[in-house]
Amino acid sequence: MPQNDPVGLAAQIEDAVRAVPSVTNVFRAGSLVSNAVAEAATRLGGGDRAPLVIVTPSGQTTQIEVSIGVDAVAGVPATLRLVHQAIARTADAAGVIDRDVRITASHIRV
16 A cells, blocks of 8 residues: 555545546645645745645554535535545555545535
């Protein structure tokens, strides 16, 4: 499992989430402050673009956070279920069985 490669798993999850037809966009997950710090570091040459998906190993559990845009026609609850399934498939394939997933619908396109 990429417990030792959370950035790689984050990229895989981002790709899987983007592949869900009713997802219109993937936004940077996390708090406003953490996003501002990551963006400032990137602009100052302090590293690569921070992943939009956050994967944080925490003891035996891996925390996964993603923020998405949703097409209203498809429906938010149905889209959240599809995104959760896509994350589960990707995490399972990476050997991440014990996980806590947080999905936020940040924008709903009508």
